[in-house]
Amino acid sequence: MNLGELETELALYVQDDSLATYFKDWINSSVYEIANDFLLTALRLNEPTDLIVTELD
Helix, strand or coil: CCHHHHHHHHHHHHCCHHHHHHHHHHHHHHHHHHHHHCCCHHHCCCCCCCCCCCCCC
16 A cells, blocks of 8 residues: 555544544555564654665556
8 A cells, every 4th residue: 555545444434524634644654664663764854865666467
């Protein structure tokens, strides 16, 4: 799941459009907390980084 899909899924449960502006921050904060809890250093990046993504057929 990517961030957009997580935001869509969260919207299904929250059902309050006024809170949608907070979804991205909530999701990113949650991922950061999980990364800290399990020592997943690759997910603890505070600075954005470029990722190379390729599409396979």
